[in-house]
Amino acid sequence: MPDQHTVLRSATKEVVLGHDRPFTIIGERINPTGRKIFQEQLRAGDFSAIERDVAAQVAGGADVLDVNMGVPLTDEPELLATAIRLVQSRTDLPICIDSSVVEALEVGLDAYQGRALVNSITAEDERMEQILPLVKRYDAAVIALPNDADEIPMEADKRIELVAKIVETATKEYGIALEDIVIDPLAMPIGADTQVVNTALETIQRIRQGWGLNMTLGASNVSFGMPARHALGAAFLPMAMTAGLTSAIMDARSPQIVEAVRAADLLLGHDEWGMSWIAAHRARQAAAAAATEQAAGQVLGTG
Amino acid sequence: MPDQHTVLRSATKEVVLGHDRPFTIIGERINPTGRKIFQEQLRAGDFSAIERDVAAQVAGGADVLDVNMGVPLTDEPELLATAIRLVQSRTDLPICIDSSVVEALEVGLDAYQGRALVNSITAEDERMEQILPLVKRYDAAVIALPNDADEIPMEADKRIELVAKIVETATKEYGIALEDIVIDPLAMPIGADTQVVNTALETIQRIRQGWGLNMTLGASNVSFGMPARHALGAAFLPMAMTAGLTSAIMDARSPQIVEAVRAADLLLGHDEWGMSWIAAHRARQAAAAAATEQAAGQVLGTG
Numbered sequence: 001m002p003d004q005h006t007v008l009r010s011a012t013k014e015v016v017l018g019h020d021r022p023f024t025i026i027g028e029r030i031n032p033t034g035r036k037i038f039q040e041q042l043r044a045g046d047f048s049a050i051e052r053d054v055a056a057q058v059a060g061g062a063d064v065l066d067v068n069m070g071v072p073l074t075d076e077p078e079l080l081a082t083a084i085r086l087v088q089s090r091t092d093l094p095i096c097i098d099s100s101v102v103e104a105l106e107v108g109l110d111a112y113q114g115r116a117l118v119n120s121i122t123a124e125d126e127r128m129e130q131i132l133p134l135v136k137r138y139d140a141a142v143i144a145l146p147n148d149a150d151e152i153p154m155e156a157d158k159r160i161e162l163v164a165k166i167v168e169t170a171t172k173e174y175g176i177a178l179e180d181i182v183i184d185p186l187a188m189p190i191g192a193d194t195q196v197v198n199t200a201l202e203t204i205q206r207i208r209q210g211w212g213l214n215m216t217l218g219a220s221n222v223s224f225g226m227p228a229r230h231a232l233g234a235a236f237l238p239m240a241m242t243a244g245l246t247s248a249i250m251d252a253r254s255p256q257i258v259e260a261v262r263a264a265d266l267l268l269g270h271d272e273w274g275m276s277w278i279a280a281h282r283a284r285q286a287a288a289a290a291a292t293e294q295a296a297g298q299v300l301g302t303g
Numbered sequence: 304m305p306d307q308h309t310v311l312r313s314a315t316k317e318v319v320l321g322h323d324r325p326f327t328i329i330g331e332r333i334n335p336t337g338r339k340i341f342q343e344q345l346r347a348g349d350f351s352a353i354e355r356d357v358a359a360q361v362a363g364g365a366d367v368l369d370v371n372m373g374v375p376l377t378d379e380p381e382l383l384a385t386a387i388r389l390v391q392s393r394t395d396l397p398i399c400i401d402s403s404v405v406e407a408l409e410v411g412l413d414a415y416q417g418r419a420l421v422n423s424i425t426a427e428d429e430r431m432e433q434i435l436p437l438v439k440r441y442d443a444a445v446i447a448l449p450n451d452a453d454e455i456p457m458e459a460d461k462r463i464e465l466v467a468k469i470v471e472t473a474t475k476e477y478g479i480a481l482e483d484i485v486i487d488p489l490a491m492p493i494g495a496d497t498q499v500v501n502t503a504l505e506t507i508q509r510i511r512q513g514w515g516l517n518m519t520l521g522a523s524n525v526s527f528g529m530p531a532r533h534a535l536g537a538a539f540l541p542m543a544m545t546a547g548l549t550s551a552i553m554d555a556r557s558p559q560i561v562e563a564v565r566a567a568d569l570l571l572g573h574d575e576w577g578m579s580w581i582a583a584h585r586a587r588q589a590a591a592a593a594a595t596e597q598a599a600g601q602v603l604g605t606g
Contacts, residue, residue: 197572
């Protein structure tokens with residue numbers, strides 16, 4: 001099957017995922033999971049952390065922003081809609097609407113201006129039945145995980161089987177275009193089993209060969225529990241990109257990992273003449289020079 | 304064809320290249336090419352730079368050392384033999400004997416204690432005829448470049464054709480074991496043509512699939528002429544390792560690139576339990592703590 005293009009849009013900006021395109025960085029920080037202070041702020045109606053997180057992800061080089069408002073004991077649908085409107089007032093990047101609550105996805109899609117990426121469905125019939133009609137109605141794209149109710153399959157064969165089921169069901173039963181299905185090939189922690197990355201790489205290769213689909217995954221999972229996590233992430237993404245990964249949900253605040261992704265874009269021929277690579281290098285040089293000048297000014301009492 | 308193992312040895316240490324092994328870093332600095340002061344020192348019989356370079360490559364994590372003594376207007380065979388004896392007195396790492404001069408390779412092989420890697424032959428009949436009998440006689444392994452007298456082929460098809468010729472000739476006419484042929488898949492500068500890395504990756508995959516051979520390449524070529532070369536090297540090697548590269552000739556003094564290689568080893572399942580990764584992290588922490596303590600001692604006048 002030919003390589004697919006997945007089109008995402010905000011009100012004013014378009015981002016296209018594709019095997020012939022620069023990698024799509026989905027900034028992952030706008031999410032209160034595991035952040036107690038952020039959760040308390042959101043319960044109290046304080047959204048200032050979102051503004052800071054959006055600014056940091058945009059500055060770090062995110063292409064799309066993942067927005068999740070999974071705060072226990074709140075009205076998640078309303079919180080998510082509010083957050084989406086706030087994020088869209090601060091940036092023109094498209095949004096990946098992230099929730100395990102179907103009603104929150106629906107209210108979020110309704111609040112969103114543009115063409116969203118919905119995060120996520122699995123191969124479970126019930127999830128597809130609840131969410132795919134929304135994806136269709138709001139003309140969105142959707143992330144699909146090849147696992148079912150039982151467990152996360154540890155073999156590539158089983159994951160490919162579930163991808164086939166998802167593709168068949170989404171396209172034939174719910175009328176979703178093939179190009180709007182973005183598969184998460186499932187990256188597990190290397191510390192638990194040294195074969196998990198090989199399995200992910202094989203899954204990625206076979207999904208590209210079989211369907212040409214775009215793929216995204218949670219990049220930080222791989223290094224969970226290991227030291228020097230940024231260095232592992234910076235090696236993992238170029239490897240996964242070589243296999244066919246076209247996007248990741250990741251923290252754009254890590255310059256080492258973002259630089260690794262942009263290096264791999266250049267090396268894979270997705271940065272003509274190295275224009276982006278050279279521009280990023282010049283921007284870093286200019287920022288360093290400005291910082292040096294400012295520091296010197298402060299020492300001299302002129303800053 | 305099954306994956307091959309290439310065994311290299313010094314007098315006391317064995318290093319095995321293989322697709323199921325940690326990547327082999329061949330330290331590249333013991334080479335006067337483009338280093339005028341080093342050339343003058345060597346002409347004057349001053350070998351102190353070699354001692355420093357060996358120490359730096361070993362400290363950086365090299366597994367094998369490339370030794371080249373290509374200094375114009377000297378007796379290269381004698382210089383190479385002297386350098387090899389010196390290097391072997393300083394480290395137990397195996398050596399990659401590197402020269403374009405056939406006589407220097409012969410004298411170098413004669414001086415070397417162990418099982419060397421000879422750098423290099425091409426697909427040209429004359430080079431094979433001159434060098435492969437030496438490789439056989441001294442029971443060495445050999446690096447082979449799939450180019451002929453005409454030019455470096457820019458298409459993977461042509462490179463694979465030349466690899467087939469090299470394998471056929473080396474094994475059938477000169478009795479070299481398949482496992483002792485290490486192919487250089489040819490990494491060219493990305494700045495000249497954005498498709499060169501894709502060509503190298505395809506070549507690497509097809510060489511592994513076709514013959515299971517080990518491969519090595521000059522890792523710094525890829526970033527030639529580009530800014531932020533270490534970041535490009537740190538992305539390129541994990542990508543090439545994913546395709547099947549098992550070794551590189553590189554400067555082990557770049558912590559970013561060495562760390563990327565060891566990260567990829569872990570991710571590909573060649574570092575059981577992450578033992579090497581965790582040990583390297585602890586060693587860096589200990590070194591940083593010692594440096595901090597020493598600096599504090601100096602400030603307090605006790606250092």
